[in-house]
Amino acid sequence: MSLLTVGSVAFDAIETPFGKTDKIIGGAGTYIALSSSFYTQDQKIVAVVGDDFPQEMLDTLTSKGVDLEGLQIKQGEKTFFWSGRYHNDMNSRDTLVTELNVLEHFDPIIPESYQGVDYLMLGNLSPQVQRSVIERLTVRPKLVAMDTMNFWMDIALDELKKTLALVDILIINDEEARQLSDEYSLIKASKVIRAMGPKYLIIKKGEHGALLFHGENVFFAPALPLEEVFDPTGAGDTFAGGFMGYLAATDDISFENMKRAIITGSALASFCVEKFGTQRLLEITKNDVAERIEQFVALANFEMVQTI
Amino acid sequence: MSLLTVGSVAFDAIETPFGKTDKIIGGAGTYIALSSSFYTQDQKIVAVVGDDFPQEMLDTLTSKGVDLEGLQIKQGEKTFFWSGRYHNDMNSRDTLVTELNVLEHFDPIIPESYQGVDYLMLGNLSPQVQRSVIERLTVRPKLVAMDTMNFWMDIALDELKKTLALVDILIINDEEARQLSDEYSLIKASKVIRAMGPKYLIIKKGEHGALLFHGENVFFAPALPLEEVFDPTGAGDTFAGGFMGYLAATDDISFENMKRAIITGSALASFCVEKFGTQRLLEITKNDVAERIEQFVALANFEMVQTI
Numbered sequence: 001m002s003l004l005t006v007g008s009v010a011f012d013a014i015e016t017p018f019g020k021t022d023k024i025i026g027g028a029g030t031y032i033a034l035s036s037s038f039y040t041q042d043q044k045i046v047a048v049v050g051d052d053f054p055q056e057m058l059d060t061l062t063s064k065g066v067d068l069e070g071l072q073i074k075q076g077e078k079t080f081f082w083s084g085r086y087h088n089d090m091n092s093r094d095t096l097v098t099e100l101n102v103l104e105h106f107d108p109i110i111p112e113s114y115q116g117v118d119y120l121m122l123g124n125l126s127p128q129v130q131r132s133v134i135e136r137l138t139v140r141p142k143l144v145a146m147d148t149m150n151f152w153m154d155i156a157l158d159e160l161k162k163t164l165a166l167v168d169i170l171i172i173n174d175e176e177a178r179q180l181s182d183e184y185s186l187i188k189a190s191k192v193i194r195a196m197g198p199k200y201l202i203i204k205k206g207e208h209g210a211l212l213f214h215g216e217n218v219f220f221a222p223a224l225p226l227e228e229v230f231d232p233t234g235a236g237d238t239f240a241g242g243f244m245g246y247l248a249a250t251d252d253i254s255f256e257n258m259k260r261a262i263i264t265g266s267a268l269a270s271f272c273v274e275k276f277g278t279q280r281l282l283e284i285t286k287n288d289v290a291e292r293i294e295q296f297v298a299l300a301n302f303e304m305v306q307t308i
Numbered sequence: 309m310s311l312l313t314v315g316s317v318a319f320d321a322i323e324t325p326f327g328k329t330d331k332i333i334g335g336a337g338t339y340i341a342l343s344s345s346f347y348t349q350d351q352k353i354v355a356v357v358g359d360d361f362p363q364e365m366l367d368t369l370t371s372k373g374v375d376l377e378g379l380q381i382k383q384g385e386k387t388f389f390w391s392g393r394y395h396n397d398m399n400s401r402d403t404l405v406t407e408l409n410v411l412e413h414f415d416p417i418i419p420e421s422y423q424g425v426d427y428l429m430l431g432n433l434s435p436q437v438q439r440s441v442i443e444r445l446t447v448r449p450k451l452v453a454m455d456t457m458n459f460w461m462d463i464a465l466d467e468l469k470k471t472l473a474l475v476d477i478l479i480i481n482d483e484e485a486r487q488l489s490d491e492y493s494l495i496k497a498s499k500v501i502r503a504m505g506p507k508y509l510i511i512k513k514g515e516h517g518a519l520l521f522h523g524e525n526v527f528f529a530p531a532l533p534l535e536e537v538f539d540p541t542g543a544g545d546t547f548a549g550g551f552m553g554y555l556a557a558t559d560d561i562s563f564e565n566m567k568r569a570i571i572t573g574s575a576l577a578s579f580c581v582e583k584f585g586t587q588r589l590l591e592i593t594k595n596d597v598a599e600r601i602e603q604f605v606a607l608a609n610f611e612m613v614q615t616i
Contacts, residue, residue, distance in 0.1 A: 188535055
């Protein structure tokens with residue numbers, strides 16, 4: 001089944017305790033599309049870049065099955081740029097520079113050939129832009145997932161709530177879930193947030209794994225314990241991309257299959273953090289992902305017996 | 309198989325954001341023995357109390373199969389007392405009062421009838437006291453587990469290392485593992501700590517679950533997401549008690565069975581935090597524990613398929 005990703009395609013400059021990069025390619029849309037490409041080759045993207053964005057990366061996306069008709073290239077304008085510095089614990093970071101550039105007036109135009117897409121992943125963008133994508137699709141996708149961040153809760157909470165009312169799955173981290181719900185307990189937070197619209201909620205807890213909520217069901221996926229987290233940038237988007245790519249490829253949105261999709265997303269995210277930016281996602285093979293998934297099975301698998 | 313617990317039997321006074329208690333019964337030995345009693349009735353305890361300790365709780369322990377011959381009751385002396393206040397996040401606390409009382413000169417005398425015990429759980433005590441118990445047992449138990457805390461790392465690291473060299477399993481939390489190993493990554497920490505002696509290491513991460521390390525194997529057990537953590541006091545000891553009680557009852561120290569023991573300990577710990585002190589452990593039945601274990605199975609269980 002086809003997957004449409006809407007999200008930033010951008011430049012990042014990253015500092016971690018292990019080193020720093022010049023401008024490298026980043027952006028939620030990039031990570032989502034690269035990650036989901038391990039599972040589905042029927043992919044479309046709606047995004048915007050300036051004329052400074054390298055053709056090489058566009059060719060890479062095309063080679064991985066990503067249809068770029070919805071990627072707007074704005075002549076004479078610059079690509080979105082973000083720069084940040086991670087703290088020693090790698091769990092928090094300071095934003096050093098945000099240059100919106102082409103993203104400031106981003107109008108997510110949907111090519112006619114994209115109509116009828118089966119799965120939709122809305123990467124972190126303004127809730128108005130996210131909502132306009134849903135409204136411009138003439139047939140509602142089988143599943144609409146979205147990411148957001150605390151920034152939009154701070155400055156555009158009403159808009160965010162209007163968009164939340166239209167989606168099936170929200171994928172956010174624990175801090176964002178607490179802010180959005182005003183509840184510390186993630187169980188309570190999950191109820192408050194799901195009352196806002198999304199029937200499914202995924203709360204990402206970074207190195208502590210991820211929770212999936214639906215009705216009375218809860219599933220917990222561990223994160224793989226790693227010797228070193230080299231660069232967490234894009235890990236959440238890589239997770240979302242693996243999750244949605246797996247669902248689109250299997251075309252099964254049962255709770256049991258969503259568990260598998262979360263493990264798949266977690267496996268892909270565990271690669272993402274091993275090197276700067278998208279580097280590891282561009283090196284690994286489907287076989288590497290399959291082996292990593294086996295590590296998750298070994299890590300989380302247990303079988304209770306009835307002898308006692 | 310028989311289980312010997314060595315640990316404090318004490319009074320606690322606890323403040324949480326939900327309320328406060330007067331002096332109630334606590335102590336690592338108490339929580340471990342109550343928790344393991346759900347699985348093994350062949351239990352012994354080595355501990356010390358003053359003559360102020362209520363006979364009622366001793367009768368309760370006896371009724372649960374705990375042999376109290378090794379419990380010293382010091383006439384004219386007072387029981388160990390700890391008082392603490394939890395912060396709003398329930399993950400950190402301040403110690404308000406510590407009165408060592410009978411614990412100050414605790415000599416862990418092993419009754420002759422205790423010799424030949426199969427499993428040994430050393431609750432958090434000074435490493436010298438823990439080591440003297442191991443040395444006084446004429447036959448080495450099948451499995452020796454110990455807990456410790458950062459306090460001993462601060463003031464008695466050399467003694468702690470001598471004791472660590474003699475045990476099979478260390479059960480500590482993530483903060484303690486990082487301090488003991490001087491490594492932030494828990495994978496790296498696990499290697500450093502296991503090089504000190506214990507072949508098995510359990511790192512408890514509170515609401516984020518627990519990790520078991522042995523050789524190249526890692527197992528991750530989630531914590532049950534809870535609406536409310538009412539009082540975390542004793543949760544770690546309850547976990548250890550359930551773990552060792554399950555191992556003693558099944559008499560199987562394979563890695564697969566240790567996974568089950570960890571899930572069992574996690575289930576018991578999830579009850580412990582629901583009310584102040586030992587209250588919940590005294591209310592629940594074995595059937596309640598079995599139902600809670602089923603919730604862990606539902607929470608953590610997934611099955612990958614080979615269709616993709």
